[in-house]
Amino acid sequence: MAKxxxxxxxxxxxxxxxxxxxxxxxxxxxxxxxxxxxxxxxxEKYDIVLCDIKMPKMDGIEVLEKLMQTSSDTPVVMISxxxxxxxxxxxxxxxxxxxxxxxxxxxxxxxTIRNAMDKSTLVTETKVLKKKISKTFDMIGDSxxxxxxxxxxxxxxxxxxxxxxxxxxxxxxxxxxxxxxEKSNRAAAPLIEVxxxxxxxxxxxxxxxxxxxxxxxxxxxxxxxxxxxAEGGTIFLDEIGDMSLSAQAKVLRALQENKIxxxxxxxxxxxxxxxxxATNKDLQKEIEQGNFREDLYHRxxxxxxxxxxxxxxxxxxxxxxxxxxxxxxxxxxxxxKSFTKEAIKELQKINWTGNIREFRNVVERLxxxxxxxxxxxxxxxxxxxxxx
Numbered sequence: 001m002a003k004x005x006x007x008x009x010x011x012x013x014x015x016x017x018x019x020x021x022x023x024x025x026x027x028x029x030x031x032x033x034x035x036x037x038x039x040x041x042x043x044e045k046y047d048i049v050l051c052d053i054k055m056p057k058m059d060g061i062e063v064l065e066k067l068m069q070t071s072s073d074t075p076v077v078m079i080s081x082x083x084x085x086x087x088x089x090x091x092x093x094x095x096x097x098x099x100x101x102x103x104x105x106x107x108x109x110x111x112t113i114r115n116a117m118d119k120s121t122l123v124t125e126t127k128v129l130k131k132k133i134s135k136t137f138d139m140i141g142d143s144x145x146x147x148x149x150x151x152x153x154x155x156x157x158x159x160x161x162x163x164x165x166x167x168x169x170x171x172x173x174x175x176x177x178x179x180x181x182e183k184s185n186r187a188a189a190p191l192i193e194v195x196x197x198x199x200x201x202x203x204x205x206x207x208x209x210x211x212x213x214x215x216x217x218x219x220x221x222x223x224x225x226x227x228x229x230a231e232g233g234t235i236f237l238d239e240i241g242d243m244s245l246s247a248q249a250k251v252l253r254a255l256q257e258n259k260i261x262x263x264x265x266x267x268x269x270x271x272x273x274x275x276x277x278a279t280n281k282d283l284q285k286e287i288e289q290g291n292f293r294e295d296l297y298h299r300x301x302x303x304x305x306x307x308x309x310x311x312x313x314x315x316x317x318x319x320x321x322x323x324x325x326x327x328x329x330x331x332x333x334x335x336x337k338s339f340t341k342e343a344i345k346e347l348q349k350i351n352w353t354g355n356i357r358e359f360r361n362v363v364e365r366l367x368x369x370x371x372x373x374x375x376x377x378x379x380x381x382x383x384x385x386x387x388x
Contacts (some may be wrong), residue, residue, distance in 0.1 A: 002117055003027045003044070005027055007063060008079070013102075018187045020106060026113075030242040034058030038066055042324035048097075048116045051079035051089065061094065065219040068095040073123050075116035075311035079104065140323045141174060141316035149176060156303050157183035162255070164300045165278040167307030170357030173278040174238065176305055179277055181234040189233030192226045196247075199241035204247045206263045206377070209254075215264020228259050241281035241292060241298070252296045273301065309351040310359055317348050320356070324363040337367055350383060 004026050008014050009031070018028045029044065031037035033055050049067065053060035057235040064076055078091040081102035081176055094196070097119065098112045114196070139150060148239045156163060157180050174193070181191040199207050210225030226235055237243070243251070254260050255275060259268045277300045286292035310317075329336050339347075352358055362383050370378040 001027045002047040005040055005046040005049045008056045009033055013292045034063040034241045037063055047058045047120050049076045051078055064094050064096055075119055075128050077112055111209045140320050143311050143313040143316045152305055153179050160274050162274045163303045165305045168309050169254050169280050169354055170355035171307045171309055172356050173307050177236045177276045186233045190230055191234045192230035193236045194226050195238045197242040203242040209262055211263035213267040227271045232272055234274045237277040240277040241279035241286055248293045248296050256297045266325050314348045318344050324360050330365050337372050339374045343374050343379050346376045346379040
């Protein structure tokens with residue numbers, strides 16, 4: 001049941017509104033002035049606040065300003081019998097969800113409350129999702145290698161320096177890229193990811209730079225590419241070692257001039273993006289074999305970050321196991337399970353060729369197939385695919 005705080009110095013209005021709102025199945029608390037209302041907000045969590053403007057001791061605008069400092073996520077609907085355009089504009093500028101003049105149109109009031117409830121629900125859902133995402137992308141570990149990466153991210157993220165991330169499949173290169181973006185001055189703008197290995201070579205240029213209508217047979221509309229979509233933010237070129245040489249040449253030009261040209265077009269478009277690239281290949285060898293442009297390598301590798309394989313940091317396995325246990329049990333709505341010390345030791349003996357990705361899958365398998373306490377015997381039984 002949604003909880004509403006009603007702040008108004010007129011007892012008759014409070015009584016009338018309470019009766020209407022309780023009939024609509026809302027729970028209502030009252031406050032006779034602004035000071036009493038703020039005291040109520042400090043004790044209770046409300047879904048919506050209805051606040052009169054003209055009140056003794058503290059007027060509604062002062063109450064609104066105070067609530068925006070302490071409870072900015074709570075929608076505040078201002079009510080006034082002395083309403084005018086200036087007052088309404090001032091209230092909305094200071095953070096009010098809406099402004100309603102007396103005498104109240106009850107239908108409009110109820111619609112406003114429903115809309116405010118929808119906003120409140122969306123804010124809560126967004127917070128939950130952000131919390132879930134931040135948990136998913138936590139950088140877990142206390143090994144020397146991981147601490148060095150964390151320190152490097154703190155130093156490099158606030159700059160616009162290009163970063164080349166190297167490491168094997170599944171070791172967490174995308175995670176490093178995400179943290180570089182999240183801790184940068186561009187965090188409010190998009191992070192656009194491009195898996196260069198997953199896009200056919202004949203389509204990569206269109207994917208990166210967009211195309212004009214009619215540029216090729218299936219180009220029925222003009223389309224913005226990833227560079228334009230990342231404007232003001234970051235573009236993450238994953239598995240850049242798999243990019244065709246022709247696309248490499250265009251990426252090099254984009255980095256040199258901060259301009260791109262759509263496929264089938266001749267207009268130059270200025271772009272403002274930070275480029276982070278990643279690869280599981282040895283680009284020096286790729287350069288020697290003629291598969292990768294040396295000039296592009298030097299443009300991309302202003303900062304080099306190498307992400308170690310899980311086998312190189314097995315001391316992080318207890319923390320990783322605990323992290324994935326909590327995350328996966330929470331996702332499945334299961335009671336939290338645990339590993340015995342012996343089970344952790346068995347996990348540390350395994351050769352993790354698939355790195356963190358493989359480790360997470362194994363932890364998920366153990367959670368599904370084992371009892372509340374996961375033992376060393378369970379690890380020996382289920383950590384590797386069953387042989388037929």
